[in-house]
Amino acid sequence: MAESNGAVIMWRAPFEPAARTERIVQAYHVLVSFLRDDVRLVAVGADLDKAYRARLQEEVNELNLTASRFASEGEELPTATITLTPSDIPEGVGPTALAEALHALLADRENR
Amino acid sequence: MADTPEHIPYDPVAERLAQLVAERRVDGRYPPALDDELIAHHDRVVHRSPDAALASIADARYAVANMDPRPFSVPSVPPTSSKPGGAYLHKAVTPTVTRHLQEVVEQMNEFATTLHRHLTAITDALAALGVPRADLTSQLDAMEEHLARITRSVAAIPDSDSDG
Numbered sequence: 001m002a003e004s005n006g007a008v009i010m011w012r013a014p015f016e017p018a019a020r021t022e023r024i025v026q027a028y029h030v031l032v033s034f035l036r037d038d039v040r041l042v043a044v045g046a047d048l049d050k051a052y053r054a055r056l057q058e059e060v061n062e063l064n065l066t067a068s069r070f071a072s073e074g075e076e077l078p079t080a081t082i083t084l085t086p087s088d089i090p091e092g093v094g095p096t097a098l099a100e101a102l103h104a105l106l107a108d109r110e111n112r
Numbered sequence: 113m114a115d116t117p118e119h120i121p122y123d124p125v126a127e128r129l130a131q132l133v134a135e136r137r138v139d140g141r142y143p144p145a146l147d148d149e150l151i152a153h154h155d156r157v158v159h160r161s162p163d164a165a166l167a168s169i170a171d172a173r174y175a176v177a178n179m180d181p182r183p184f185s186v187p188s189v190p191p192t193s194s195k196p197g198g199a200y201l202h203k204a205v206t207p208t209v210t211r212h213l214q215e216v217v218e219q220m221n222e223f224a225t226t227l228h229r230h231l232t233a234i235t236d237a238l239a240a241l242g243v244p245r246a247d248l249t250s251q252l253d254a255m256e257e258h259l260a261r262i263t264r265s266v267a268a269i270p271d272s273d274s275d276g
Contacts (some may be wrong), residue, residue: 026151035140055157059153093126095151096146100136
């Protein structure tokens, strides 16, 4: 299933419910579980809602997404293959369709 | 009219994604209700009794247990003074002031003792309510996920009636 090493999805959004970071977490779960398992997810943003961030971390732990990481602004970050923000994710797209989009987008960037 | 299906703009990317997802479902790569399960899982995590709240209850319980239920006392003021005659005045006034203060301190200590008893009861009750709820929530989560797996397995079994 692995296609290349070191692909990184960088999610840039504050940790608050309005950013709906769970959508990228769910899509990432589908991506690494069913499409390719060599991708890391790095979510980076200001800690505006610590409880929300804690819940997300709980969700990530329960989904066993070991190659994902929540970082704060100013931390050293890996080079992103693709960088996404909440406005990049259209409404009404479910986790599997979003995972397919990420899969295609990563392949496109890596083949350039 | 803008909301009717025929006016939704044609989006070839969205259509292609939906088609890919549908194909992978047919291939069996994606479990049938994967999207719904992920969204339901998130909802369960979000509405779960927060560990942080349970930790706060434990902190409060510990703090209450370590509180002195009779924390007030009359301070001891040394009968010395830099003013002429000040020490004599201190010695003369201190017993009277102390007696009055002692009464006030006693009332405050009685109030503190009552308050401490009630706080102990409240934090004990919160702790007793919170822990089983957290346990129960995780058990329900586990059962719900187990049930979802069974449902998926049952859905994957071919219908024998339609075959024969």
